[in-house]
Amino acid sequence: MRLLCLLLLAVTLQQPARAADYAVLDGQAWIDKASKPPRPRLVDIGVPRAAAGLNLFQLNSFRPGGEDVVAKYQTPDGEVFATLYLYRPTFPDARLAATATGEVLKMRFGKEMKRLPDAILPAGGVPGVAYRTMVDDATFEMSANVSLGLKASFAAFLQAGDWLVKLRVSGPEGRKDEVDAAGRGILDALVFGKAAQPRAAPAYRLTECPDETYAAGATRLPGGPDAMAAALVGTATLGNPAAAVASPSADLCVMRRDASSRALVLVLRPAAGAATPAFMLLGDAGNLVQVVAESGARPIVISHGVGGATLYGPFDRPPSADQLIAMKDGDTAWSGTPIGTVAYDRKGPKLTLDPAAMGLPAR
Template identity: 35%
Template sequence: MPKRALSLLSAVLALSAPAFARAAEEREAWTPTATALRADAAGIGMPQSVAGLSLAKSGEVSNGGKGIDNYAQYLSEDGAVQATLYVYLPSYADASLAAYMTDKAVTERFGARTRRTAYSSVAVGGHANGAIRAVYDDAADGALTTAAAFLHAGRWLVKLRVTGPTERRKEVLAGLDGMLAGLQFDDASSIHATRPARLAACPANEGGDARLTAQTTSAPADISLPREGQEPLCIRGKVDTAEGSYDILQQAGAADGAIIVPVDDAGTMVAFDPAKDGYRLSIHSVGQTDLYGVYDKVPSARQIAQILDGKDPQTAQAGATADYAANGEVTVRTAGVKLR
């Protein structure tokens, strides 16, 4: 499995002063002006001051120097309210899935007392239903309110996170809504309509272990699964690995359709897409897709866990890897890519 990007939830919690110092050397992805900060490749910007929050630092979460995994952190005057703008390039972009995985990460990080009090599509950049807005109260045993928004513009995902003390909830929400209103787009028509994922249980279809029948050395193909909450998804089962438990998702009512396993809130995902002689395996992450070949059927949950843990003997290396550059170029490399 390719090296994962740092979870975006973990990243915002880890942005300490030393991290800021390192990030100061990684400003290639951002261009500051007198009043704004702009991610040039994405054509997306934000004012340097918005809703009582001011830009503190900017840099790259991972893939230093490539400009595909970028953050900008904003702080209130006393530093108690913290906000982060992420502009990043997952090889499988879906704001609805990003919201779904962040929802899981927030609950896991802040505990069962955390309550999701808002979760709906909102307008952004002049587009109705252009973003998903989520609010979480009573996080960290009642100490914090955290809020987030997610949108998909062109090839890029944008994620906003604002967190602060519960007693300053109004500032947290004003910060999120101010940042949503403050987003600037070179091409607002590139914003995808999105809505929260609609999930239900679906019949398990565990047919035993699958066999890898052929390697893949061609360029990645688009996964045949509706994105951005366009169609209901269902949970086919769960994968339990050394690092956590993940849902196996497919389109509701499409038993022979694509299968995906989202892994984190930074865009890491395992996909099995119908192919001529079975299901083609690909693993997606920020700026990269690894292609492992075709299985004669969908692998079992146990096999998927082995793939994620790097212990599946059939996928010791990828047949091909596609690297996605910030300028839109895609380079395909064949063989020689180790699973871990």
């Protein structure tokens, strides 16, 4: 009996204890075994059960299929809390994700926001992979009548394989050092599998583009072989934003902000590139429009989201900022019907082309 008790004790000691009780609200999206950190079913990125004084309390997902999952943390008193998002957009660029969130913060808090210097942090023991933005003394409002008071907020972004990882940590302004330590601690505690290694995060600047005129706009061309070639060139960048960077510099400049929209709408181009749009950011949840104008192929436009994308074109030239913004509002008179879609399966992105939209004979 004594030997049995000792064996049971040994087994118990080998099992990592949960730092706190937590709920797995979507068991189809998460793998949660006691011997390993919890991880999303679709990507090998382990998340901590506890880090820097915060305990995991919930694992969940935002959509069926597990391509957009979330882990939530908090301190025992609930005053400092964190949300870790892991999602698979068809254009997983951590630089654009960091830019979008920085601009959303500006829209929300304006001149009253105290933004600390940005930094590039390690994650999972890998140096220089996570963009960090930190805000201090910002008033967070739940509604017109409910305010959470002055808060410090930490945000970090990194690309791992063809996934994005986004971390938000917030807490009282007086505990900003704890907020920063919690953010760094959760990043440090991530475990990346071989197929989900984090990519380097090059330093970059976001500036306003110089005064320039590019209003000619694009015209949809007839289909045929040009449409097929453009679609194949454009989709070669899916899951690999580095392949789509037309400029050797990571610097970006802002061509247009859509002041009429309550949500973020931002048209960007590489600062050292041609005076034509490259991206339109739509909020900070992974939705964006990309203009692919590769040498040797007609330009196409790809509307990216989480888990899928839609292709338009080909065009005689890159579209103008006005045309992209009109597309956001549902005006597709200039872009025409989509020529194809992209959806993810277990093997990666799968391209489906519409022969009729491309002017090709149906098989």
